[in-house]
Amino acid sequence: MMTRQLDRDVDQLVERDRDLLVELTTELIGCRPTYVGPAAGIRRAQSVMSSALRDAGMRMVDVPAATNLRHHPLYVGVEEWADDFAGYEPGVHPLVVGRVDVDPALPTLALSGHIDVEPVDEQEWTDPVLAGGRLRDGAVFGRGASDMLGALAAYTVAVRAALRLGGPSVNLEVHSVPDEELGGNGTLALLAAHPAPEYVLIGEPTSMRICEATLGFHHFVLDVEGRRTHMAESSGADSAIERAAAALTAVATTRHVLADRIRSSPGFAGYDSNPLAIGKIIGGSDAAVPPLSCQVEGVAFSAPAMSTGDVRELLAAVLRERGPEQVVPRLTRMSFPGNPPSTDRRLSNALSVSLRSTGGRPEWTGFPSPCDLRLYHALGASGVVCGPGDLAQAHAPDEHVEVEALVAFAKVITKLIINFTADNSSEEVAP
Numbered sequence: 149m150m151t152r153q154l155d156r157d158v159d160q161l162v163e164r165d166r167d168l169l170v171e172l173t174t175e176l177i178g179c180r181p182t183y184v185g186p187a188a189g190i191r192r193a194q195s196v197m198s199s200a201l202r203d204a205g206m207r208m209v210d211v212p213a214a215t216n217l218r219h220h221p222l223y224v225g226v227e228e229w230a231d232d233f234a235g236y237e238p239g240v241h242p243l244v245v246g247r248v249d250v251d252p253a254l255p256t257l258a259l260s261g262h263i264d265v266e267p268v269d270e271q272e273w274t275d276p277v278l279a280g281g282r283l284r285d286g287a288v289f290g291r292g293a294s295d296m297l298g299a300l301a302a303y304t305v306a307v308r309a310a311l312r313l314g315g316p317s318v319n320l321e322v323h324s325v326p327d328e329e330l331g332g333n334g335t336l337a338l339l340a341a342h343p344a345p346e347y348v349l350i351g352e353p354t355s356m357r358i359c360e361a362t363l364g365f366h367h368f369v370l371d372v373e374g375r376r377t378h379m380a381e382s383s384g385a386d387s388a389i390e391r392a393a394a395a396l397t398a399v400a401t402t403r404h405v406l407a408d409r410i411r412s413s414p415g416f417a418g419y420d421s422n423p424l425a426i427g428k429i430i431g432g433s434d435a436a437v438p439p440l441s442c443q444v445e446g447v448a449f450s451a452p453a454m455s456t457g458d459v460r461e462l463l464a465a466v467l468r469e470r471g472p473e474q475v476v477p478r479l480t481r482m483s484f485p486g487n488p489p490s491t492d493r494r495l496s497n498a499l500s501v502s503l504r505s506t507g508g509r510p511e512w513t514g515f516p517s518p519c520d521l522r523l524y525h526a527l528g529a530s531g532v533v534c535g536p537g538d539l540a541q542a543h544a545p546d547e548h549v550e551v552e553a554l555v556a557f558a559k560v561i562t563k564l565i566i567n568f569t570a571d572n573s574s575e576e577v578a579p
C-alpha cells in the first residue's frame with residue numbers, strides 16, 4: 149500500500165525531472181519519426197528511447213526480428229491500403245524493449261507506446277516552427293507531442309523515479325514500437341518474438357481517462373461492374389458509376405447502425421463521432437462513356453465486440469436490400485476488430501488509485517479509436533489505455549501536450565508501478 153510519504157516522495161522526484169521530461173519529449177519530436185518517407189527518423193527516435201531507458205536503469209532486451217509476419221493471423225495488410233504502401237516491409241523498423249526483473253513469480257506489466265507519428269504539414273500550423281518540437285505557453289508542441297511521444301518520455305521518467313524509491317513491485321517492461329499508425333504491425337512483430345506481458349498500459353491521448361475497450365477498424369472495397377454501351381443506348385443500370393452511387397447510398401445507411409452498436413457498448417454511451425467514411429472512388433475516363441467498372445473504398449469503425457465478419461455481413465446486408473445487384477463488399481487485410489474490456493480489472497483499479505493520489509478524478513470511458521491494445525489482448529494480456537493529451541487534436545495542426553499533464557502522467561505511472569502488486573482491490577472498484 150502506498151503511504152502518503154511515498155506519494156510525496158514520488159511527486160518530488162518527478163518534479164525534479166520536469167525539464168528532462170520536456171527535453172526528451174522535444175528531442176523525440178525533433179527526430180521526426182513519421183511512418184512515411186525515410187526510416188531514419190524512426191531509427192533516430194528509437195535510439196533516443198533506448199539510451200533514455202538505459203539511463204533510467206532498465207536492461208535493454210534484444211528482440212529477434214519476427215519472420216513470416218505476413219502469414220500471422222493478426223497481420224494488418226498495409227499493402228492493400230494504397231499504392232504508396234506497395235513496398236511496405238514489416239519488421240524493418242527497430243523495436244525497443246527495456247526491462248526491470250523483480251521476481252519471476254510476479255506478473256509482467258508493460259508500458260507500451262508507439263514511436264511512429266503522422267506526417268506533418270508545417271504550413272497548416274499557427275507557427276510552422278512548432279511542428280518540429282517547441283515548448284510554448286506551458287505546453288510542448290509538435291507532431292507526436294500527445295500521440296504519443298510525450299507518454300514514452302514520461303515512462304522513462306517514471307521508471308527512473310520508481311527505481312530510486314525502491315523499485316517497481318512487478319516485473320516491468322517498456323515497449324517502444326513502430327508502425328502503430330499503420331495498424332499495429334510493430335506491436336505484432338514484438339509479440340511474435342517476445343513473451344506477451346500479463347498486463348499492459350498504453351499511453352495514447354485519452355485526457356487521462358481510463359479506457360478498457362477500443363473500437364475496430366475496417367477497410368472495405370466495393371467493386372462495381374457496368375456494361376459497355378453507346379451513351380445514347382445506355383441506361384443508368386449500365387453505368388458502373390451510377391451503380392456505384394446507388395451502392396454508396398446503401399452503405400451510408402450503416403452509419404447510424406454502427407454508431408448505435410458502439411453507443412450500446414460499455415464505456416461508449418457518450419459516443420458522438422462518425423463511424424463511417426467513404427474516401428475514395430475510382431472510375432471512368434471519358435465524360436461520354438459509361439465505364440465498365442468503378443471502385444469505391446471506405447472505412448468503418450466497429451463496436452468493441454463486433455468481428456470483421458460482423459462488419460462484412462452488415463455491409464453485405466444493406467447492399468442486398470438497398471443496393472444495385474451483384475455488389476458484394478470486400479474487406480481488405482487492413483481490417484481488424486476492437487476489444488471489449490478484459491475480465492481482469494486489477495490494472496485499471498490500480499491506475500485509478502494512482503490517479504486519485506495525484507489529485508485526479510478517475511473517469512472511465514471507451515477509447516473511440518483503434519489501438520494496439522487489441523493485439524496485447526488477443527495474446528492474453530489485460531490492458532488499459534490512458535495517457536496525457538487530447539485525441540481530438542492528435543493528428544491535427546498545433547498538436548501539443550500540456551507540461552502539467554505530462555508531469556502528472558509521470559507521477560501516476562511511477563505510483564502505479566511501485567504499487568501495482570500490492571492488494572488495492574478493496575480501495576477501488578471499476579464501474
Ligand SMILES: [Zn+2]
Pocket residue numbers: 262295296328352353
Ligand atoms: Zn496513437
